[in-house]
Amino acid sequence: MEDGGGTADPSPPPVITIQVKFSGRTIPISINLESTIKDLKSVLQPLTNVLPRGQRLISKGKVLLDTMTLKDSELSEGSKLMLMASQGLHQGDGPITKEASLPSNLKRTIDAKRTTEYDKMKMKAPVDKSRSERWKLTGVIALSEYQLMTIPDEVWACGPSVRVLDLSNNSIQEISVKIGSLSSIQKLFLNANDILDKCISWEGITSLKSLNILSLSQNHLTTLPSSLGALASLTQLHIANNKFTSLPIEIELLTQLQILTASNNRLSSVPSSIGNCRSLIEIDLSSNLLVELPDTFGDLHNLKALNLSNNGLKSLPSTLFKMCTQLSALDLHNTEITMNLLRQFEGWQDFDERRRSKHQKQLDFRVGFSAEFDEGADKN
Template structure:
């Protein structure tokens, strides 16, 4: 028994030493039910935490000790809520929380001013907080496969946003502020309830190259009659002309505007 205990201690010590040396904590598929205390004890030395595919329910409030952390990946767990002090993670650039049981995101999310990628797909979210608009460095937002009925008006203040994915929700229209997203390249809203788009989105979102709106009430005729459709179509074709080869079919889903009539 003593030898087994000693080996376990050595293994844990080696693991913590490795984390401390690299700044990377990777505990995928480790059958964890709680957030490991030894990670929190490393404090400012942690840069990346990946706890994908475990059974973690709670993220402790002490996570604010990891204030140098840049990547937090806790996908495919059982997390139901995020701690209120999450906003203290001022160095965070990437947060991936796909496949959990989140029903809401705290307003403090807006304090993550360096956040560039936020992925919260496959949860139970019914809304996104208005403070989302404070994320001025956000480039990717993935909120697909939730129960969201609308996007906040403040999303138009996410000026760096390049890709917005909100497939498989219950969104019926988009806020007019989306037209402020001049760097937006890709918009995916498959399997929603979108009946109409902001009338000037194709004209004002001057970088928009890809829109996917399959299985929405919006018709192809409506889409083609929108102001700026010709310019959007030119951008779309220019993008895909670079990718087309003998193995790509012109009628594939990726090459059409994504509007079902």
């Protein structure tokens, strides 16, 4: 329509809704008709956990090219596409399917409920007196793989004498405030249980001022409290294989922390305050939903190993290689970061020399200590 001899502004391209079939479910996507297939893949990434370069979109038997627009691809309102995911090219804890398989620890919970009443009674049976006395004498309570559904009361009775408590690989759901009675504990292993957010007493855990190692991997946790910063003596924190979506800003108070394992969660960002954790030597953030890292990673001058594989990262902090002069192990598999990009970073060449030197030392070690080594083995 013309107004006073001029031409009206062109109307915006229409928005259409298409149906994308993936792993037994249909995902409706509303998108501009002039958008490219590459744009569509970016929209699908957080909905499927599949990186854009691992997506193959098919319409009427034809693979759609990234550079084509939806209009060029002859897509219209209600069009149906099929998404095929390349193996390994995903972020987070794998592609989101309609019927995801049960986590192993959740499966253990279900299996535990199927045990006989006799077995349940046996699980809750009191520990014999001699064992309890031995715990107090040694300071070590080892109850890993005991099919426990609850923590025996005899554990709390040991109080300040406990230095190490290993409850890993059980079916324990609740960590009560009584955990605070173990006031001298240094190592606490709660990994591979069935612990839920509502059933864990962070008040009790964060009161453990002597705690050096805390392992909560392979549970059903989604939130870390700000009070985590109270664990000032912590040197190792293992929280892999949960559903954490963020790390608290107060992680900066863990100035003694050397190892952080947070792989296979739902982390979409890392707080910039992590730069204050200058004792960090190893960090594993693989298989999360990260698209960038804070520039403060360059402040981690003691960092030696960093695993970022299976994330949506497209770049790295600009000072990482320049400032982290001890870094020698970096895993970027299944990210969007290319070698061409890495070579542009200041300090890359020095890092690459450290990486190659470390790799060569590992090879020399294997050659010197493997009785089965064959000079021609690398030809196979």
